[in-house]
Amino acid sequence: MSKVIVISGIAQGMGREVSLMLATEGYTICGFDIEKKYLDSLSDELSKLNAKFHLEPLSITDSDKLIKFKDTVLKKFGNVDTVVSNVGIGFFGPFEEVDLNKALQCFDINVMGCARLLQAFLPSMRVAKKGKIIVMSSLVGQVPFPFESIYSATKFAIEGMVSSLRYEVTPFGIQVAMIQPAQVSTNFAAKAQKLPEKESPYYDRCVRFINRDNDLIRTATNPKQAAERIVKVIVSNKPKLFNQVDFMSTFFLGLNRFLPQKIKDKILLNHMNINI
Template structure:
């Protein structure tokens, strides 16, 4: 019987690439996104692959619709083997100047959105005594970057939440894993990068940070390369809790474990060209 996977934020980037790779392996693909036009084009590609699939247009903030989506998937295919929480938005800016209402929206999407998705599908996995929960975290879930305080906070929250729930669901045969990318060559960062006003005391360093970030993104792992590594986690019989998809995340997470704080700070600030 075909394995059934659910992916949030499936229509673009890594979510899309993962879905196509798994469809080629015979997986049944289910997912949702807010971008209908991209869902439509994904539907066409999945059809060409003769894949079984179920796609819907909805937002990770819509709790009732997520539950209805879950009901539709289970009614149609009888089970869900793997859930990939892939939806997330970036957030950039000096902490002193952060709009906290917008920060709250970021938490709602990145953290509570993940929780909505996992809560929806855990009961059926628990009853089946099997399943995998794969959650998209980030390098900044353990190594916070300057001017990304809110985004870092959401990823720290995700890592704490998922690390905790792992203990709760493992007795029911549910495995848990997190993906920790640094930069992937998409427009994800560009959507979040908004400079403060020129009068801001942080303006010049923010300019240098964004310029350096954009340089890194141009040479970063592309979505297809990242997806290949994510697929390996998904198909693994025993995935690790923490998984990297690029050299930068592996490098900085390694430094984070072993180096003293003062040296870690210098390496990070030099790397992002924002040392004073």
């Protein structure tokens, strides 16, 4: 019987690549995204692979539509084996100048969006006494970067929430894993990168940070390479709680565990070219 996977933010980037790879392995692909035109093109690709699938245009902030999506998936396919929480938005800027209303929107999508998705599908997994939950975190969920205070905060929140959840659902046969990418060569970062006003005392360092970040993204792991590693986590019989998909996340998370704070700070500031 085909395994059924649900992926939020499925239409582009890593979510799309994961769905296509798993479709070739016989998985039934279910997912949603706000970008209908990319959903339509993904539908065409999945059809060419003769895959079973169900895709809907949907925002992770719409609780009512998400519940209807869950009901449709369970009615159509009977069960869900794996849920991948992949929706997220970036947020960039000096903390002093952050628009807190926009920051709240970031929390609503990145943290509460994940919570909505998991709450929707956990009951059926618990009853079935099996399932996997895979959540996209980030390197900055443990190693905060300057000018990404809000985004880092959402990923710290994700890691706390999911690590706690793991203890609760393990007795029901549900496995939990997180993915911690540093940079993947997509337009994800570019969507968030907005410079402060030139008069800002943070302007010069923000420019240097963005220029360095863009240099790193050009040589970063691409979505297909990242997806290959994510698929390995999904199909694993016993996935680890924390999983990296690129050298940079493995490197910095390793340093974070062992080095004194002063040395970690120096390495990070030099790496991002923002020493004063």
